[in-house]
Amino acid sequence: MSDELSKPFTESSLSKEELMKMNRERRVQIITFAFMIFLTVLAFIAVGMEMIEPSFAIPFILLLAVVQFVLQLFYFMHLKDKDHQWPNAFMLTGIVVATPAVIALVLLLGVTKY
Amino acid sequence: MSDSVDVSKGLPSNPEKATLEGKNKFLGFWVFLGGETIMFATFFGTFLGLKEGTAAGPTADELFSLPLVFIMTMLLLTSSLTSVLAMFSMKKNNFKNMMILTAITVVLGLGFLGFEIYEFYEYLHHGLGYTTSAFASSFYTLVGLHGAHVVFGLSWFITLMIRYSRTGGITLTNAPKFYLASLYWHFIDVVWVFIFTVVYLMSIGGA
Amino acid sequence: MATATASMNNNKSVLWDWLTTVDHKKLAVLYLIAGTLFFVKAGVMALFMRIQLMSAENDFLTGQTFNEFITMHGTIMLFLAATPLIFAFMNFVIPLQIGARDVAFPFVNALGFWIFFFGGLLVSVSWFFGGAPDAGWTAYVPLSSGEYADLGLDFYVLGLQISGIGTLVSAINFIVTIINMRAPGMTMMRMPLFCWTGLVTSILIVFAFTPLAAGLALLMLDRIFGGQFFVPDSGGNAVLWQHIFWIFGHPEVYILVLPAFGIISEVIPAFSKKRLFGYTAMVFATLIIAFLSFMVWVHHMFTVGIGPITNSVFAIATMAIGIPTGIKIFNWLFTMWGGKLTFNTAMLCASSFVPTFVLGGVTGVMLAMVPIDYLYHDTYFVVAHFHYIVVGGIVLGLLAGTYYWYPKMFGHKLNEKLGILMFWLFYIGFHLTFFIQHILGLIGMPRRVFTYLDGQGMETMNLVSTIGAFLMGAGVVVLVINIVYSAFTSERVAVRDPWDARTLEWSTTTPVPEYNFAQTPQVRSLDPWFYEKIHGDGLMKSAEPMDEIHMPNGSILPFMIGLGLFIWGFGMIMLNMENPIMPPAIVIGVGFVVTFGSMLVRSIKEDHGYHIPLDKVKKIEKEVS
Numbered sequence: 001m002s003d004e005l006s007k008p009f010t011e012s013s014l015s016k017e018e019l020m021k022m023n024r025e026r027r028v029q030i031i032t033f034a035f036m037i038f039l040t041v042l043a044f045i046a047v048g049m050e051m052i053e054p055s056f057a058i059p060f061i062l063l064l065a066v067v068q069f070v071l072q073l074f075y076f077m078h079l080k081d082k083d084h085q086w087p088n089a090f091m092l093t094g095i096v097v098a099t100p101a102v103i104a105l106v107l108l109l110g111v112t113k114y
Numbered sequence: 115m116s117d118s119v120d121v122s123k124g125l126p127s128n129p130e131k132a133t134l135e136g137k138n139k140f141l142g143f144w145v146f147l148g149g150e151t152i153m154f155a156t157f158f159g160t161f162l163g164l165k166e167g168t169a170a171g172p173t174a175d176e177l178f179s180l181p182l183v184f185i186m187t188m189l190l191l192t193s194s195l196t197s198v199l200a201m202f203s204m205k206k207n208n209f210k211n212m213m214i215l216t217a218i219t220v221v222l223g224l225g226f227l228g229f230e231i232y233e234f235y236e237y238l239h240h241g242l243g244y245t246t247s248a249f250a251s252s253f254y255t256l257v258g259l260h261g262a263h264v265v266f267g268l269s270w271f272i273t274l275m276i277r278y279s280r281t282g283g284i285t286l287t288n289a290p291k292f293y294l295a296s297l298y299w300h301f302i303d304v305v306w307v308f309i310f311t312v313v314y315l316m317s318i319g320g321a
Numbered sequence: 322m323a324t325a326t327a328s329m330n331n332n333k334s335v336l337w338d339w340l341t342t343v344d345h346k347k348l349a350v351l352y353l354i355a356g357t358l359f360f361v362k363a364g365v366m367a368l369f370m371r372i373q374l375m376s377a378e379n380d381f382l383t384g385q386t387f388n389e390f391i392t393m394h395g396t397i398m399l400f401l402a403a404t405p406l407i408f409a410f411m412n413f414v415i416p417l418q419i420g421a422r423d424v425a426f427p428f429v430n431a432l433g434f435w436i437f438f439f440g441g442l443l444v445s446v447s448w449f450f451g452g453a454p455d456a457g458w459t460a461y462v463p464l465s466s467g468e469y470a471d472l473g474l475d476f477y478v479l480g481l482q483i484s485g486i487g488t489l490v491s492a493i494n495f496i497v498t499i500i501n502m503r504a505p506g507m508t509m510m511r512m513p514l515f516c517w518t519g520l521v522t523s524i525l526i527v528f529a530f531t532p533l534a535a536g537l538a539l540l541m542l543d544r545i546f547g548g549q550f551f552v553p554d555s556g557g558n559a560v561l562w563q564h565i566f567w568i569f570g571h572p573e574v575y576i577l578v579l580p581a582f583g584i585i586s587e588v589i590p591a592f593s594k595k596r597l598f599g600y601t602a603m604v605f606a607t608l609i610i611a612f613l614s615f616m617v618w619v620h621h622m623f624t625v626g627i628g629p630i631t632n633s634v635f636a637i638a639t640m641a642i643g644i645p646t647g648i649k650i651f652n653w654l655f656t657m658w659g660g661k662l663t664f665n666t667a668m669l670c671a672s673s674f675v676p677t678f679v680l681g682g683v684t685g686v687m688l689a690m691v692p693i694d695y696l697y698h699d700t701y702f703v704v705a706h707f708h709y710i711v712v713g714g715i716v717l718g719l720l721a722g723t724y725y726w727y728p729k730m731f732g733h734k735l736n737e738k739l740g741i742l743m744f745w746l747f748y749i750g751f752h753l754t755f756f757i758q759h760i761l762g763l764i765g766m767p768r769r770v771f772t773y774l775d776g777q778g779m780e781t782m783n784l785v786s787t788i789g790a791f792l793m794g795a796g797v798v799v800l801v802i803n804i805v806y807s808a809f810t811s812e813r814v815a816v817r818d819p820w821d822a823r824t825l826e827w828s829t830t831t832p833v834p835e836y837n838f839a840q841t842p843q844v845r846s847l848d849p850w851f852y853e854k855i856h857g858d859g860l861m862k863s864a865e866p867m868d869e870i871h872m873p874n875g876s877i878l879p880f881m882i883g884l885g886l887f888i889w890g891f892g893m894i895m896l897n898m899e900n901p902i903m904p905p906a907i908v909i910g911v912g913f914v915v916t917f918g919s920m921l922v923r924s925i926k927e928d929h930g931y932h933i934p935l936d937k938v939k940k941i942e943k944e945v946s
Contacts, residue, residue, distance in 0.1 A: 004121060005133070005929050008283020011124035012207035018127055019206070026202050033195045040187055043311060047319035048180050057319045065311035072304045076198050077297055083131070086141055086500055090148035090527075097528045097615045098155030101568050105159025108619070110560045113628035134501070138425040142497040149489065149527040156535035156565055160550065167556015169549070245547035248556035255542060277925050287927055 032075045039064045119286065125207040129289035136290040143294045147301050154305050157256045158312060165317065167248035172241050174249070174317035183314045186229045187306065193222035194303040197296045204292055209283045212292070216271055219299065223268045230261050253313065260309055263302050270295045341875035343427035344835055348434050349413035349730065355438055356405035362445075363397035364797060366390045371754075371790040374783050377775040387771035388455035389473065393444075395458030399573065400481060401441040403715055404488055407580045408433075410722050411495060411519045413730055417826035417833070418513045420504025420842045425497040427873040428923070433491030435883030440484025443890050447476035450898075457769060459570065460540065462551035462562045467544045467897075475544060475897050479890040482537045485530050486886070492526035495519055504825075505864040506844035510604070513824045513848075514597060517604050518583030521611045522576050528615070529572035536565035545896050560625060567618035575614040578710060579607060581718025582649060585671045588721045589653055591822040592668040593660030596848055599652040606645035606652075613642045623694045632691045639689035646682055650675060666740030670721035673748055677717065681709030684759065699769070702762025708755045712793075720747070720800075728819045732832045733811035739803040743796045750792025757782045757789075823851035828861045830945040836870045836933060839942050870938055873930040878919045885915030 014022070043061040046052055052060075074080040079088055107114060119132050126132040131140055165174065200215035234254070242250050274295060278288050342348065370390050373382040382390070416424055424430050447453045454477035456465035465474050499512070499520045512520075540562065542548035549555035551562055590597045597603065619627065619635040653675050662668070684706040688694050697703060720743075728734045761782050766773060773779050818827040828850045829837055840863035846852035853861055889912025895905035 005287045006281070006285050006927050008209070008281055008285055009121070009125040009207055012127075012205075013120075013123035013125060014127050014206065022202060022205065026199070029198050029202075030195070033191070033198075036191060037188070040184075040191065040310075043315060044180060044184050044187075047315045052319075054319050058316055061311050061315050061319070065307050068307045069304055072194070072300060072307065076194055076303075077300045087144035090145050090524075091151065093524065093528060094148040094151035094155075098152050100616060101152065101532065101564075102155050102159040102162070104564055104568075104619070105156070105561065106162045108560075108564065108627045108631055109163050109558045110625060110627055111558075113626065114630050138497050138501050141501060142426065142429075142493050145493045145496050145527055149493075149531040152528050153531040153535045156532045156568070160535075160539065160561060160565075163558060163561055164550065164556060167549075167558070169555040245549060246555075248549040248552065248558070251542065251548040251550055251557075255539070255548070273921065273924060287929075291924075 029075055032071055036068050036071055039068050121286075125284060125289075126286075127205065129205065129207075129284060129286060130293035132289070133286050136286070139290045139294060143297060147297070150301065154256075154259075154308075157252075157259060158308065161252040161256045161313060164248040164252045169247035169249075171246035171250060172237075174253075177237055177240055177242060178314050178318055180314070180318065182229060182233060183310055186226050186233075187310050189222050189226045189229070190303050190306050193219045193226070194300055196222065197299045201293060201296050204284055204289060207284055212284070213275060213279070216275060216292070220268055220271050220275075223264055223271075223299075227261065227264055227268070230257070230264075234258075257309060257313065260302065260305055263298075263305070267295065267299050267302055270298065338875070340880050341431075341877045343423075343431045343873050343875050343879075345412045345416050345424050345427065345430055346730070346833060346835075348430055349409045351434055351438075352405045352409035352412060353730075355434075355441070356402050356409060359397050359441060360402035360406065361797070363394045363402055364794065366394045366397075368790055368794055370394065371787040373771060374773075375787040376784070377777075377780050378772055380772075382771065384771045385452070385455065388457075388769075389453040391769055392454045392457055392460075392473075392477070396444065396454070396477065396481070397441075398711070399458065399577070400484055400488075401437075401444065403577045403711070403719075405437060406719050407522070407577060407715075408437075408488075408491060410515075410584065410719075410726065411522075411580060414726060414826055415495065415516055415519050416498060416502070417729075417829055417837060418516050418824050419499060419502060419507050420825050420838060420844060421498065421502035422837050422841075422870065423873065424494055425502055426494045428876060428879065429490050429494045431876070431879035432882060433487045433489075433494060435879045436487030436490070436886060437484045438487070439883040439887035440480050440482070440487055440890075442480075443483060443887055444476055444480030447473045447480075450476070450894075459566055460562075461566075462540070462543075462559045465540065465544075466551060472894065472897055475541075475894040478537050478541045478544065479893055482534060482541070483886045483890050485534055485537070487883070488526055489530045489534075492523035492530070495523040496527070499523075504838075504841050504844055507825075507849075510601070511844060511847045511849070513583075514586035514600070514603055514607075515580070515583035515824075518579040518586075518607055521607050522579045525572045525576045525579070525611055525614065529569045529576065532565055533569035536562065536569065539565070541893070545893060560622075560627075563622050563625065564618070567621045568615075571618040571621065572611075572614045574707075574710065575610060577715050578718075579610070581674075581715045582607070584718045584722040584725070585653060585674050587824065588667050588671040588725050589656050590848075591725070591820055592663045592665065592671075593657050594663075594821075595656055595660040596823070596851075597652070598655035598658075599648070600847060602648055603652055606648040609645040610642060613638060613645070617642065620689055620694070623691050624698045636689050636691050640686055643682060643686050650679060650682075665724070665737055666735070666744055667721045667724035669741065669744045670717045670724065673744075674714065674717040674721065677709060677713030677751075681706060681713055684709065697762060699767055700762035701758040701766045701768055704768045705755045705758035705762060708758070712751055712755070717748075720744075723800075725820070726826075728814045729826060729829075729831060729833065731808075733807060733813055734819065735803050735807045736811065739799055739806065743799040743803065746792050746799060747796030750789045750794075750796055753789025754786050754793060755789070757785050761786070818850070823848040825849050825861070828853075830942075832945070834941050834945060836872060836938070839870070839938055840867050841865050867935065867938065869935045870933045871930055872933055874928055876923075876928070878923050881919040882916055885912050885917075885919060888912035889916060 043064045046057045046061055073091065078084060079091065119126065131137050196215045196219045200212045200219065203211035203215060244251060244254050274288070274291055281288065339347065339351065369382060370387060373379050373387060412430065451472045454460070454470070454473035456470050456474060460474065460477060463469060499516055539548065539550045543550050549557045551557045551559050553559065586597055586603060617635055617639045619631060620639045623632050657672065684702070688697055688703065688706060724735055724740055761779060764778060766779050814831050817830055825842065825844070828842065842849070842861035843864040845862070849861065853859060889909055892905050892908030892912055895901040895908055
């Protein structure tokens with residue numbers, strides 16, 4: 001068995017349906033990528049054009065970042081797939097813990113008192 | 115328990131998780147990424163908390179240039195795509211394609227790194243040293259830490275490519291390794307999404 | 322070829338075997354030894370501090386030495402004593418309790434130990450280079466900045482950074498072990514509570530030690546590379562450090578106390594002959610405590626002046642922790658209620674844990690009220706409060722665990738008479754030391770002072786506290802005597818289950834063979850071993866036929882990586898030395914090469930382990946049973 005672990009395979013066990021499914025998923029990934037590029041360009045335009053009020057532009061680009069974050073995690077890193085419950089749980093825990101921490105580091109430094 | 119993998123029909127459809135060892139590595143790495151989230155969050159919080167503290171040194175909107183950041187973003191995003199495509203090739207047992215796509219990822223990553231070094235060099239010339247102000251320290255630390263992750267990710271890819279070019283194929287042992295390196299690379303990209311938004315765009319647009 | 326490596330295994334020297342081991346049971350012993358050594362070291366420091374405070378205006382220690390002692394006592398106890406002792410039990414017990422042959426990543430397990438060990442060593446060698454860190458275990462800036470603190474703080478920063486990496490990788494290993502390696506039938510809700518608390522603790526470590534790593538990195542950059550994070554003149558902010566430290570620091574308390582809860586939840590049912598009352602509620606209480614532990618850190622900073630709304634929010638969140646903790650307390654009481662109780666040493670420690678911990682919890686809720694906290698802040702009341710949690714909670718839990726699992730770990734029981742003597746010495750000493758400190762705090766004695774004036778009514782109470790500390794010390798000495806005495810006189814435990822206990826670790830033969838289970842057990846219920854004793858034939862059903870067993874190879878690389886990080890860290894500290902013996906860059910370079918070189922070797926060399934052949938497994942099984 002140990003030898004088999006380091007032995008390359010000559011063929012793949014993928015059936016025709018699995019292969020088709022995989023190609024379909026690949027197409028979805030490329031569309032996701034195009035969409036992410038679009039979001040990025042949008043964010044840069046929102047700031048670079050200097051026409052939009054900062055009070056709108058800042059929440060807007062933050063929203064775009066969150067959308068991209070979700071797309072990256074769910075599509076590129078496959079968090080949407082099955083067998084990913086535990087990874088989902090850990091990423092979610094990370095986000096839940098990180099959010100108050102970041103807010104505190106920004107707001108609660110004693111400069112302004114809340 | 116790894117003994118129960120069915121290899122009679124060829125490479126299993128999810129080779130990175132076919133063995134118990136692969137499953138363990140997969141989960142362990144995700145746990146690690148969950149932890150990394152908090153670490154980066156702490157550095158982001160530090161940057162956001164201290165970014166007004168420029169102490170007579172140069173400020174953010176004096177320094178940052180959007181075109182440069184845009185190019186860097188595009189490079190890193192594209193490298194994320196090539197890394198995804200490499201994983202599809204891996205699952206299809208197409209070793210050659212996987213290596214080529216990984217190599218492209220590495221080249222794009224190196225390009226990103228080059229621009230980042232150039233960027234830091236420029237800022238240094240504009241009077242933003244590491245010790246200039248709290249803003250400078252937190253900026254260099256956050257973006258530099260991301261850069262260090264890029265360096266580590268690239269070294270990882272390169273090591274794997276050199277190590278397994280001799281094997282010449284996907285095995286149950288190297289599939290998890292390539293997969294994890296790819297996950298790491300995506301995570302670097304995820305962090306960059308927040309860096310270009312929070313560090314660059316918000317500093318320029320929020321002025 | 323698999324058999325060839327297996328036979329090679331037998332002719333290693335003992336030292337080499339322990340340096341290269343990846344066996345979770347041996348690593349548990351290593352953790353136990355390292356943790357005990359650090360525990361004794363920090364305990365002796367505490368005794369010195371108590372001697373200093375015994376009488377007013379005493380000059381046994383100088384203020385500087387006293388500061389170094391308080392810092393090292395806190396740092397060592399939390400990072401280098403309690404954590405490894407907990408890891409010792411987690412390492413030994415968790416794989417056995419879930420029916421696994423080993424942890425998920427045996428190599429990483431060894432790596433975690435050696436990195437922790439060398440990190441601890443780096444903190445400890447500070448004594449030889451101009452003195453230990455002296456800014457308190459919290460290392461608040463600006464006290465810990467380059468301006469006010471010497472080289473000792475650099476050892477603190479880098480040593481903790483390194484040992485933190487070790488703790489982090491061990492935690493990841495435990496999480497994956499518990500999630501992926503459970504035996505068939507061992508569902509999450511059939512796991513013993515010690516596994517649950519171990520899992521939750523590991524998760525807390527992953528999410529708490531990472532901000533600590535970030536914070537320590539910031540402090541290091543400030544001290545060594547001239548960063549400006551905490552320098553107000555350059556736009557920095559000192560409160561930032563406090564936030565980052567307590568975002569880590571508060572969960573750290575729960576990281577330590579949850580496994581102690583787990584141990585108590587194993588020991589009390591075993592010696593009450595009853596199943597744990599409210600198992601599901603216990604699991605969810607653990608999860609809720611874990612969640613809340615991340616949402617309350619500002620209660621350490623009430624007096625900083627962040628603002629009234631913030632203080633109120635965090636005060637309420639803090640008090641909410643009392644609810645799940647209360648659930649646990651009542652469940653332990655109800656487990657004992659109506660049970661057939663056996664009061665041996667383990668059970669004495671476990672049952673007396675309950676009221677002691679309640680006392681610590683009550684003062685905790687008192688401290689959570691903001692207006693009152695303004696009065697109590699930085700007095701001995703706080704010291705008394707957290708020692709009730711840490712000593713009365715964690716140490717009693719660890720003692721209970723030691724007496725409970727000792728026969729499985731070392732093949733013989735600890736002497737009961739000496740055990741009970743130790744318990745009473747320790748328990749009375751503990752209350753004598755710390756209860757009176759509540760009152761000392763209330764009459765206004767501030768913490769972290771090295772002396773006090775005559776005639777303020779503090780002499781008698783401090784003397785009583787010191788006497789108590791020496792009783793505790795005597796208790797620990799009796800424990801050490803007991804360990805040595807029992808090793809020579811105690812008879813071998815030949816049965817699987819000397820306590821008539823309930824969980825899976827007692828179904829293994831004593832001593833536990835290196836592969837734990839010859840056949841993976843089939844779990845049919847909560848408390849599976851007890852279930853088979855009552856409903857089955859008294860042995861675990863097996864989930865697979867007997868076959869050759871796959872084992873991981875030992876490796877020296879974890880030791881090398883730990884050593885490399887030690888050298889690297891030391892080189893970084895040399896950057897701050899006035900006259901380093903050699904250029905720091907060389908030392909840093911050597912450390913870098915050793916660390917990453919070892920990692921590279923590990924990455925390039927594929928190591929698939931070896932197999933123990935079937936006839937050898939059968940032979941070992943015959944020998945042990």
